[in-house]
Amino acid sequence: MSKKKIKKLITKFILNLFFISIIFITLIPIFYAISVSLSETNSLVSSEFSLFHLDLSYNNYLELFKNYDIGLWFINSTILAVATLVFALGISIPAAYGFSRIKFKGRNSIFKTLILLNAFPTILSMFAIWRIMSTGPVVLVNTRIGLVIIYTGTMAIFGIMNMKGYFDTVPNEIEEAAKIDGASDFQVITKVLLPLAKPSIIVTGMMILIYVWNEYIFSITFMTGEENFTLAAGLYSLQANETSGSWPIFAAAALLTSIPVLIIFLLAQKHMVSGLTVGGVKA
Template sequence: MNKRKIKKYAGLTILNIVFIILCFCGLVPILYALALSLSSQTSALSSGFAFLPKGLTFENYRRILMEEPFLRWLWNSIVLAVGTVIIAMMCSVSCAYVFSRYRFKGRIQAIRGLLILNAFPQILTMFAIFRLFKTLNLLNNRFGLILIYAGTMCIFSIQNLKGYFDTIPVEIEEASKIDGASEMQLLWKIILPLAKPSIIVTSVMVLIFVWNEYLFATTFMLNETTYTLAGGLYQLQANDYSRSWPLFTSAAILVSIPILIVFFVIQRHMVSGLTAGGVKG
């Protein structure tokens, strides 16, 4: 083996070691939270740092599932996530396809307008939306929150899907039209199957946004029965006298499990769905 190959393998070995160390550093908070959730101690700060739980117990998980309305919060988050994904993707797919394939007056201005809207912080709209929802009696209403989430994520979804549609050759559509395919058949039987990776990844990113969203959920959902998981986690820590970090970390671990399952299921679509969607604007 010559010196060039030795240097190459040595460099790759060092690089892999560095990546392993970085990954371990990123896992430290997660491993500590897992150990704390399985621990019988009542505070995260009363004892030293340790990866192994002290007094292994599943009591914290039993309490969060049986004594707290965690399942109710989970159901609220599932309803909001599914409703938002359906509405946002129905609007985004059609809009992104129109922006990608059709040339009409005001098209560029509309795309730029969407980018400008996406640049404003969400908190600027809070007061106006609250007054509007109070007038329309949509406070404590899941449908109102779905409308907010869908409108917020439509902008991102349109941009991501448009970039992917731009990578699909127009010749495929022209050949389908020659064979007699209508516009609806072209979209459902040709374009959507080809854009499946981007649609799946965009849907999952919308899902993750809704699952973790805190600001709107705690502002427009005003009681415990309508809280989402993010609002419920805040509620667990709202009282300084009843605060329990092991209970909180148990809830946080349970909240993360569905998203991890979804991520591993669609992992093979992640690279193609994200990179191809960012090729063209």
């Protein structure tokens, strides 16, 4: 074997070892949380705690379902996430296409205004949103519909900005060729553009789901009562301190909360890495 090949193998081995080390370091917090969730003692930071221990127990997970309403929290978060996903994509997809393809007066000004609104700190708008939702003929405080409206308004703007950039990369010639072949405007959108925009739609949908699943400020402000808790609000209520609470219970709940998003991400990963060229060939 030549010196050049040996040097190349050594370099490749060192790089692989480096990246494996980085992966292991980033996984340490997850291993730590798993170890805490399987621990029988509430000794998170004491000298007695060990990252790898033999006395593994699943009692903390069982206790979550016996003594806490984590199942109801899952249901609340799922309803909010799915409803927000449907409404936000239903608004942002046609709006993004309109901003990308239709030239109308004030288009740039409106789009810049949306960007400014999206950059506005959420916490500063809390009082105004509360006044709007708590007064008037329909009171939306402490209702799922109210939260869905807030989440949709927030994430629809993000979806418009994200997908408009993707629609801009789709050549107009693709639409013109479809129309020459006899496709109507509706068919061009549904059978040509949407398949091409599939990666962007999936990424946007993932971001919407993650945002709603982890959102905390609005959920505790506009929803009261343990029966209305989302997973984020429920996790906050499980936090332990020096005098009360259980860190193993909290770690178990945090891991269970992260599993659905992880599964969805793994299922959508192959679509997230596909690009415009692949979509064009498949179409």
